[in-house]
Amino acid sequence: MANKHVVVLGAGFVGLHAVRELAREPGVQVTLVDRNNYHLFQPLLYQVATAGLEAPQIAFPVRAFLRRHKNARFLLGSAEGVDPQAKILWVEGRPVAYDYLIVGTGTRTNDFGLPGVARYGYGLKDLDDAMKIRDRILSACEEAVRTPDPARRKALLTFVVVGGGPTGVELAGALGEVRRHVVSRDYPDLDLSELRVILVENSHRLLETFAPSSAQYAQRFLEKLGVELMLGERVVEVSPDAVRLQSGLTLPSFTVVWSAGVTGQALPGLTATKGNRIATTPELYVPDHPSIYVAGDLNYLEYRDGRPHPQVAPTAMQQGALAARNILRELYGQEKRPFQYKEKGNMATLGRSHAIAEIGNLKMRGFLAWGAWLAVHLYYLIGFRNRMMVLSNWAYSYFTYDYAVRIMHNRHSFPAPLEPVEEPVQL
Amino acid sequence: MANKHVVVLGAGFVGLHAVRELAREPGVQVTLVDRNNYHLFQPLLYQVATAGLEAPQIAFPVRAFLRRHKNARFLLGSAEGVDPQAKILWVEGRPVAYDYLIVGTGTRTNDFGLPGVARYGYGLKDLDDAMKIRDRILSACEEAVRTPDPARRKALLTFVVVGGGPTGVELAGALGEVRRHVVSRDYPDLDLSELRVILVENSHRLLETFAPSSAQYAQRFLEKLGVELMLGERVVEVSPDAVRLQSGLTLPSFTVVWSAGVTGQALPGLTATKGNRIATTPELYVPDHPSIYVAGDLNYLEYRDGRPHPQVAPTAMQQGALAARNILRELYGQEKRPFQYKEKGNMATLGRSHAIAEIGNLKMRGFLAWGAWLAVHLYYLIGFRNRMMVLSNWAYSYFTYDYAVRIMHNRHSFPAPLEPVEEPVQL
Numbered sequence: 001m002a003n004k005h006v007v008v009l010g011a012g013f014v015g016l017h018a019v020r021e022l023a024r025e026p027g028v029q030v031t032l033v034d035r036n037n038y039h040l041f042q043p044l045l046y047q048v049a050t051a052g053l054e055a056p057q058i059a060f061p062v063r064a065f066l067r068r069h070k071n072a073r074f075l076l077g078s079a080e081g082v083d084p085q086a087k088i089l090w091v092e093g094r095p096v097a098y099d100y101l102i103v104g105t106g107t108r109t110n111d112f113g114l115p116g117v118a119r120y121g122y123g124l125k126d127l128d129d130a131m132k133i134r135d136r137i138l139s140a141c142e143e144a145v146r147t148p149d150p151a152r153r154k155a156l157l158t159f160v161v162v163g164g165g166p167t168g169v170e171l172a173g174a175l176g177e178v179r180r181h182v183v184s185r186d187y188p189d190l191d192l193s194e195l196r197v198i199l200v201e202n203s204h205r206l207l208e209t210f211a212p213s214s215a216q217y218a219q220r221f222l223e224k225l226g227v228e229l230m231l232g233e234r235v236v237e238v239s240p241d242a243v244r245l246q247s248g249l250t251l252p253s254f255t256v257v258w259s260a261g262v263t264g265q266a267l268p269g270l271t272a273t274k275g276n277r278i279a280t281t282p283e284l285y286v287p288d289h290p291s292i293y294v295a296g297d298l299n300y301l302e303y304r305d306g307r308p309h310p311q312v313a314p315t316a317m318q319q320g321a322l323a324a325r326n327i328l329r330e331l332y333g334q335e336k337r338p339f340q341y342k343e344k345g346n347m348a349t350l351g352r353s354h355a356i357a358e359i360g361n362l363k364m365r366g367f368l369a370w371g372a373w374l375a376v377h378l379y380y381l382i383g384f385r386n387r388m389m390v391l392s393n394w395a396y397s398y399f400t401y402d403y404a405v406r407i408m409h410n411r412h413s414f415p416a417p418l419e420p421v422e423e424p425v426q427l
Numbered sequence: 428m429a430n431k432h433v434v435v436l437g438a439g440f441v442g443l444h445a446v447r448e449l450a451r452e453p454g455v456q457v458t459l460v461d462r463n464n465y466h467l468f469q470p471l472l473y474q475v476a477t478a479g480l481e482a483p484q485i486a487f488p489v490r491a492f493l494r495r496h497k498n499a500r501f502l503l504g505s506a507e508g509v510d511p512q513a514k515i516l517w518v519e520g521r522p523v524a525y526d527y528l529i530v531g532t533g534t535r536t537n538d539f540g541l542p543g544v545a546r547y548g549y550g551l552k553d554l555d556d557a558m559k560i561r562d563r564i565l566s567a568c569e570e571a572v573r574t575p576d577p578a579r580r581k582a583l584l585t586f587v588v589v590g591g592g593p594t595g596v597e598l599a600g601a602l603g604e605v606r607r608h609v610v611s612r613d614y615p616d617l618d619l620s621e622l623r624v625i626l627v628e629n630s631h632r633l634l635e636t637f638a639p640s641s642a643q644y645a646q647r648f649l650e651k652l653g654v655e656l657m658l659g660e661r662v663v664e665v666s667p668d669a670v671r672l673q674s675g676l677t678l679p680s681f682t683v684v685w686s687a688g689v690t691g692q693a694l695p696g697l698t699a700t701k702g703n704r705i706a707t708t709p710e711l712y713v714p715d716h717p718s719i720y721v722a723g724d725l726n727y728l729e730y731r732d733g734r735p736h737p738q739v740a741p742t743a744m745q746q747g748a749l750a751a752r753n754i755l756r757e758l759y760g761q762e763k764r765p766f767q768y769k770e771k772g773n774m775a776t777l778g779r780s781h782a783i784a785e786i787g788n789l790k791m792r793g794f795l796a797w798g799a800w801l802a803v804h805l806y807y808l809i810g811f812r813n814r815m816m817v818l819s820n821w822a823y824s825y826f827t828y829d830y831a832v833r834i835m836h837n838r839h840s841f842p843a844p845l846e847p848v849e850e851p852v853q854l
Contacts, residue, residue, distance in 0.1 A: 031854060037565060037835045056481040061833040063613035073616060073854035076569040076838075094573065095851045127836070138464060142503040146521065186490035189500060406488040408464045409554075411503075424522045427458060427500035 003029045004331060006324075007089055007098040009079055009267070011039045011062045013313050013380075014104025014296035014320035021324035023069035027331070030072035031098075033091060037062055037076055040127060043313060043377055046167065048130035049257075050174035051138070051182070051406045052352075055127050057394060079105070081268035084289040099291065100327045103270070103278070104320055106297040107262035107311060116238035121258040124167060131409060136255050137178075139412035145189045146425050152417055155252040157195040160243050162235050163260035164201025165209070166348040169218055171257060172199040173351045176225035186406070189427050198228045198251060200235060200243070202260070207356075209310070210346055214356040217365045221350045235260070240415050254414050262311065264298045273300050277308070282338030284323045293327065295319035303341055313380060314344035347373045430456045433754060434516055434525040436506055436694070438466045438489045440740050440807075441531025441723035441747035448751035450496035454758070457499035458525075460518060464489055464503050467554060470740060470804055473594065475557035476684075477601035478565070478609070478833045479779075482554050484821060506532070508695035511716040526718065527754045530697070530705070531747055533724040534689035534738060543665035548685040551594060558836060563682050564605075566839035572616045573852050579844055582679040584622040587670050589662050590687035591628025592636070593775040596645055598684060599626040600778045603652035613833070616854050625655045625678060627662060627670070629687070634783075636737070637773055641783040644792050648777045662687070667842050681841050689738065691725045700727050704735070709765030711750045720754065722746035730768055740807060741771035774800045 006022055008015045011034035022030050038059040047053040066072045077091040082101065089096045109123030122133050137159065144156040161172045175197040184192055199206075199222065206222075206229070207215040222229060234246040238258075243251045264276035270286060273279045277300035278286065284299065286292045296316035300308050309315045319339060326336040345359030349370060357369035364372060378391060433449055435442045438461035449457050465486040474480040493499045504518040509528065516523045536550030549560050564586065571583040588599045602624040611619055626633075626649065633649075633656070634642040649656060661673040665685075670678045691703035697713060700706045704727035705713065711726065713719045723743035727735050736742045746766060753763040772786030776797060784796035791799060805818060 031852075035838075037569065037833070054481065054483040055836075056483070056834055059834045061613075063833070067612060075573065075852060075854060076835075077573075091852065094848065097851055127834075142464065146502065146504075185494055186488075406464070406490070407483055407486045407554075408503075409482075421521065424524055425458075425502060425518065427502060 003027055004099040005029050005031065005097065006100045006102065006327060007096055008032045008102045008104070009089065010034055010104035010106060010296075011036070011074075012042070012104055012106055012296065013316035014102070014106075014323075015039075016065065017317045017320035018102050018104065018295070018324040019066070019069055019072055021321050022328070023072060025071065025328060028071060028328070030069070031075055031096065032062060032066065032072055033075045033077060033079060033089070033096070034062060035076070035078040036127075037074075039065065041377075041380075042125075043380070045124055045127070045130045046171045046174055048127065049124055049133040049171065050178050051134050052174060052178075053394065055131060059127060079267060082292070083269060084286075084292060087291060100293070101291060102293045102295060102320070102323045102327070103267055103298060104294075104296045104316065105265040105267065106316075108265050109258060110261035110263035111258065112261060114235060114237065117235075117256075117258055120238045120240050121162070121256045123258050124171065125262070132412075133255075133257060135408050135410050136412045137175075138406060138408045140255060140414065141183065141187055141190065142408075143414055144194075145187065145427060147417075148421065148423055148426070149417060150194075151252070154194050154196075155241060155254055156414060157190070158198065158251060158253040158255075159196065160198045160200060160251055160253045160256045162200045162243070162256065162258050164199060164203070164206035164229075164231070165259065166207065166346075167259040168199060168201070168257075169206055169222070170349050171259060172197055172227045173222055173225060173349065176222065176227045177351045179226060182406070196228060197226065198230060198253075200230045200233050200245065202232070202234050204232045206231070207348065210348070210356060210358060211363060214358060214363055214365065218348065218350055218356055221354060225351055262297070264300075266298065270294075274308070275300065283326050283336040284319055284339055285326070293323035295323045301339060303339075309339075309341055312344075312346075315341065317380070318342060344376070347376065349373055430454055431526040431758060432456050432458065432524065433527045433529065433751075434523055435459045435529045435531070436516065437461060437531035437533060437723075438463070438492075438501075439469070439531055439533055439723065440743035441529070441533075441750075442466075443492065444744045444747035445529050445531065445722070445751040446493070446496055446499055448748050449755070450499060452498065452755060455498060455755070457496070458502055458523065459489060459493065459499060460502045460504060460506060460516070460523070461489060462503070462505040463554075464501075466492065468804075468807075469552075470807070472551055472554070472557045473598045473601055475554065476551055476560040476598065477605050478561050479601060479605075480821065482558060486554060506694060509719070510696060511713075511719060514718060527720070528718060529720045529722060529747070529750045529754075530694055530725060531721075531723045531743065532692040532694065533743075535692050536685060537688035537690035538685065539688060541662060541664065544662075544683075544685055547665045547667050548589070548683045550685050551598065552689070559839075560682075560684055562835050562837050563839045564602075565833060565835045567682060567841065568610065568614055568617065569835075570841055571621075572614065572854060574844075575848065575850055575853070576844060577621075578679070581621050581623075582668060582681055583841060584617070585625065585678060585680040585682075586623070587625045587627060587678055587680045587683045589627045589670070589683065589685050591626060591630070591633035591656075591658070592686065593634065593773075594686040595626055595628070595684075596633055596649070597776050598686060599624055599654045600649055600652060600776065603649065603654045604778045606653060609833070623655060624653065625657060625680075627657045627660050627672065629659070629661050631659045633658070634775065637775070637783060638785060638790060641785060641790055641792065645775065645777055645783055648781060652778055689724070691727075693725065697721075701735070702727065710753050710763040711746055711766055712753070720750035722750045728766060730766075736766075736768055739771075739773075742768065744807070745769060771803070774803065776800055 041058040080090045111117035147153040237244040266272035278294045279300040297311040347357040355369040357364040468485040507517045538544035574580040664671040693699035705721045706727040724738040774784040782797040784791040
């Protein structure tokens with residue numbers, strides 16, 4: 001039997017877990033395709049955005065991962081579309097022929113078509129996003145230090161996070177910590193009371209996927225940290241210097257982070273369904289094209305009460321692995337298996353050392369929950385580097401409160417004041 | 428006596444050593460100005476450029492440094508010029524009044540006006556430079572993997588370094604190591620014999636500031652590492668896809684790193700002399716403007732055989748400290764002291780664990796010299812973070828040969844082939 005070529009699109013949780021299953025299988029050649037040369041550990045992206053960790057600490061080069069998988073190669077590039085009949089994936093104008101294709105491209109930020117969000121808001125889905133947010137926060141503080149006009153200074157120091165799900169809550173909590181522990185010590189020239197962290201959420205409570213008691217705990221925690229919660233508020237527009245809410249309230253701010261929703265990054269050539277996700281059979285292949293599998297955030301498969309699987313890391317890992325195994329089963333003439341989602345629980349961090357965690361009926365909160373969060377996330381690290389090394393790497397940055405990782409790579413500029421400032425700089 | 432305001436321009440070795448002297452002096456207020464918010468440890472820039480270290484490992488946030496210096500403030504910004512009569516430093520359109528000014532802005536890459544160097548070549552003077560070079564090297568390898576045309580593939584894999592001084596030698600050596608230890612393991616798809624590292628030097632030997640025996644050792648080391656040396660060759664032009672030498676030889680290459688010279692970053696308002704440096708008295712102030720001091724690479728002061736001080740880190744540190752102390756002496760009515768250069772020796776690394784070092788009459792080479800180099804550079808770290816932490820931080824990246832820090836931040840594109848490639852990708 002000639003080698004079968006399995007192309008895996010996306011080096012996220014889906015791609016890596018799929019490749020791991022396919023590794024060392026005789027008769028299988030794998031090509032992993034991604035537009036970046038690293039696997040991004042997304043759960044900690046908010047830490048990079050708030051200068052708690054550096055980009056390299058959560059990005060792992062794909063080629064290092066593939067060293068141990070001798071039957072796998074890496075191709076850097078963006079996929080433009082797929083031709084299911086010809087069994088060709090188009091990557092930057094070049095055809096890549098496959099016998100099987102696993103698509104795990106995930107989601108991107110969803111602006112819901114609201115005016116100004118894509119243009120003036122900041123998403124948080126990749127490293128570039130995170131570094132832009134971080135550079136912007138640092139730039140805003142440096143600009144505020146020399147801004148004599150109080151209104152402009154306050155707008156510079158107002159950071160708005162839209163979306164009260166886990167991402168928004170984690171981000172707002174981290175910003176609250178930055179305000180309390182970093183800005184206070186690094187910027188003696190700033191009046192902390194002028195620095196606002198505002199979390200805007202459409203519904204009347206945070207964290208709708210969590211139990212009410214966990215959400216309540218999170219809410220109180222954020223409030224104690226000085227985060228302002230605006231619940232039951234909907235954003236109608238983002239402009240260069242403000243966020244306008246449905247209630248009529250306008251928040252002057254130069255930094256709006258949009259974590260209110262995601263949409264699937266569907267591959268042209270395949271038909272998308274709700275949420276721009278791609279529907280599959282329970283065995284995870286596309287009904288009309290059984291050599292194409294879709295897994296992870298992009299996959300649409302109803303499993304309970306007509307609801308699709310949650311777009312979380314455990315889903316991606318389990319589906320990536322199953323897609324690969326089902327391909328192997330087909331090659332060996334065995335019957336494919338349907339996806340059975342194993343709930344791994346729900347977690348969200350609060351600030352630097354607290355969290356909420358729900359696993360089955362068990363609900364944890366506080367430092368214990370945070371410990372569980374840490375253990376689970378370390379486990380998720382697919383063994384790129386010694387876990388102890390990564391842990392100590394994170395620990396140094398994390399526990400020293402040092403936040404030493406505050407290097408500004410690119411300076412952000414802000415809309416200039418209407419009247420040019422000519423006053424001498426007073427620090 | 429009212430507070431005296433000392434403005435220190437540049438957060439390099441000069442600025443930090445000056446601030447350290449001025450700290451805690453009653454009656455002195457300090458403003459440190461830099462266009463970046465971090466102190467860059469330049470001796471290790473070539474490591475970032477060759478993916479041996481990550482940017483945050485050699486960049487130290489200024490505000491963290493200033494925490495312990497309560498009489499100092501930081502202003503992020505580019506200086507546009509100085510008005511010595513009015514005693515004003517102009518920073519991005521805003522006046523900063525000073526009683527004393529210490530200018531330590533260093534140098535920038537000098538292209539000697541050669542065609543194409545500034546436009547197509549890559550300097551190595553700041554973090555941005557280093558990350559561009561690294562991203563380019565990684566992008567070139569990824570592009571080469573899918574390039575069927577041998578001529579284009581070889582040009583992608585030819586890396587030219589211009590300048591046989593310490594910077595060029597260190598860079599070429601690090602590239603040689605990358606080729607031998609990293610590319611060989613990460614890119615099984617590439618034919619290593621196609622990857623060339625070429626070091627071009629105008630004179631007939633490398634490292635003119637070192638003794639001939641040290642330079643000979645370095646030369647042999649590089650040759651054994653597979654670096655091609657082109658001595659007695661002068662670059663006449665750099666184009667998007669080649670480097671042309673005076674002898675007529677043309678090297679097809681998409682990546683040319685220019686480390687052949689530097690020129691002073693003189694401040695408008697002050698008169699520059701040779702090398703665009705600013706001449707001072709032995710006490711380090713500008714003759715016509717005794718409240719302005721210049722220190723470090725930018726300073727021009729002859730000390731031996733009519734030659735100016737070498738533009739190296741020890742000069743910058745010693746002069747930065749002296750400038751600050753002379754200002755204090757003036758405030759206290761004491762006599763200023765002239766600069767007495769204490770030679771700290773000359774060092775250059777060769778690959779990952781060898782070096783040459785000359786201290787006085789002592790000449791070291793090999794691993795011992797490398798140990799000395801490491802000890803000296805650790806000492807130079809002005810105590811931002813626990814030196815042991817930085818050491819273990821570097822050690823992990825450095826000694827594991829893991830080069831795990833190979834994340835590509837921005838993808839580089841290369842001039843497209845004349846005929847579009849339509850062949851299927853073969854890895």
